[in-house]
Amino acid sequence: ESGGPGAAPQDTHSECANWAKRGECDEREAQRVRGALQSEEQQALAAARALACAGAAEPSEGAVREAAEACRQRCGPHEDCLGQCERLAPRELHALLRRCAPWPLLSSEAVSAGLHVVCLVPAEACEDVGSHAVVFRNGRVAERPQVRGETRGKLYQDSGFFTPGGERLLQLSSLLKEPTLLMFEGGQWVWPTVRLGHTTELPGLRSPGEVTHIRTVSLTPAVFEIDNFLLPDESEHIMQRVRHTIQKSPVAMKDADQAKAKAAKDFRTSSQEFLPTSGDDILAAVDERVQMLTRIPITHAEHIQVLRYNQMEHYSAHHDFFDPADYANNKNICIMNMIQNGATNRMATVFFYLTNVTRGGETNFPRAGGLPQPHDFFDCSRGYSSWPMANKVIIFYSMLPDGSMDKNSLHGGCDVLEGQKWSANFWLWNKPGRGLVGAIGDPGRLEVKYAEKPPGRPEL
Ligand SMILES: O=C(O)CCC(=O)C(=O)O
Numbered sequence: 001e002s003g004g005p006g007a008a009p010q011d012t013h014s015e016c017a018n019w020a021k022r023g024e025c026d027e028r029e030a031q032r033v034r035g036a037l038q039s040e041e042q043q044a045l046a047a048a049r050a051l052a053c054a055g056a057a058e059p060s061e062g063a064v065r066e067a068a069e070a071c072r073q074r075c076g077p078h079e080d081c082l083g084q085c086e087r088l089a090p091r092e093l094h095a096l097l098r099r100c101a102p103w104p105l106l107s108s109e110a111v112s113a114g115l116h117v118v119c120l121v122p123a124e125a126c127e128d129v130g131s132h133a134v135v136f137r138n139g140r141v142a143e144r145p146q147v148r149g150e151t152r153g154k155l156y157q158d159s160g161f162f163t164p165g166g167e168r169l170l171q172l173s174s175l176l177k178e179p180t181l182l183m184f185e186g187g188q189w190v191w192p193t194v195r196l197g198h199t200t201e202l203p204g205l206r207s208p209g210e211v212t213h214i215r216t217v218s219l220t221p222a223v224f225e226i227d228n229f230l231l232p233d234e235s236e237h238i239m240q241r242v243r244h245t246i247q248k249s250p251v252a253m254k255d256a257d258q259a260k261a262k263a264a265k266d267f268r269t270s271s272q273e274f275l276p277t278s279g280d281d282i283l284a285a286v287d288e289r290v291q292m293l294t295r296i297p298i299t300h301a302e303h304i305q306v307l308r309y310n311q312m313e314h315y316s317a318h319h320d321f322f323d324p325a326d327y328a329n330n331k332n333i334c335i336m337n338m339i340q341n342g343a344t345n346r347m348a349t350v351f352f353y354l355t356n357v358t359r360g361g362e363t364n365f366p367r368a369g370g371l372p373q374p375h376d377f378f379d380c381s382r383g384y385s386s387w388p389m390a391n392k393v394i395i396f397y398s399m400l401p402d403g404s405m406d407k408n409s410l411h412g413g414c415d416v417l418e419g420q421k422w423s424a425n426f427w428l429w430n431k432p433g434r435g436l437v438g439a440i441g442d443p444g445r446l447e448v449k450y451a452e453k454p455p456g457r458p459e460l
């Protein structure tokens, strides 16, 4: 029988001792788990969260011992089981680790809350302990991952399962075919940072033979740089479309700032314009590529927001997410309604650099590397800075893989010291179709099918 959500299954059947005596214990347990796995997707997820032979990134002796101990606990009082566990666990664990190879996907330097690598064990490999899933988390024995918003309530997304390449898997049959799965408690794909300087190669973004390089430049927050993501014509086109209409930027006022009657120019002195994709083939192609790059559906996107900074213009350090704590009393804009008290929010920004800048204009992350909150939100000397280069984009995540806000994602646009900076925000939410900012969920936008979407399911 299985316990509450996430609990390791326990063998409490009254007949079990007799089965064990007759040597049937293992087979019955194996049958039970196999049956559960076959019944439906929900069961597969339950199996995937059952932690049994927990392991470590590189199977040290200690890890193997710990895994054997975990097996022993799962086995219960049946001596037959126990004997098998001790004999088989280390060997099976090693075999499993070799096959599943989770360590290329995990960082030993930074903990990514809510990202788990799940290795599904075929029934034959681990029958003795009835175990079908091993979860690795940042190279350490896994804690129990949260599944399906168990403790966070209905408004939160269910956990999402993906292939290591970022393809969402929704059907049990596909789930069971993958030796290695990534599971995100927040329900959406976040590129694993792995380590500073790591490059993920993404093939086929523009044409079949081409490879896009996603370079990890910060672990906390997760920031990636991608050179030449945009075509020069695309950058030019984006600027041309707004050249005559772009206007000074407002900012969404927080309670505290409204009380102090701060003017928008204190924070942000650039100009901006939201740019709908509808009817624009060039933007549709950009949409498609951003979606492929982030593995986040375009239905989660706001309109592109084009920014222009003249000399000495800037945007002081801020978060792109809306922190419910900041807007609790804000009656002018329905941000609180939009963000469902924090369950719905901006999760990632793909930031476009449309031009080179002669001097300055960098995007600064003052808390990169886990630095404390700065006192001066205009100070660009701390943390990590990404420098403008025409056609380069960065991806940074405002949410951790578990779907919570990453306060380390604080960032700002530094003074343009010489020249002019054109750039653009491509904001992606953790859910489709919500939000008032920049008309998210524009029905005219092209959708690209790259993830499983069985008919009749709600969109993820
Ligand atoms: O201009 C930059 O580099 C950053 C701008 C930004 O963070 C924003 O517009 O939200």
Ligand SMILES: [Fe+2]
Pocket: 318, 319, 320, 411
């Ligand atoms: Fe921002």
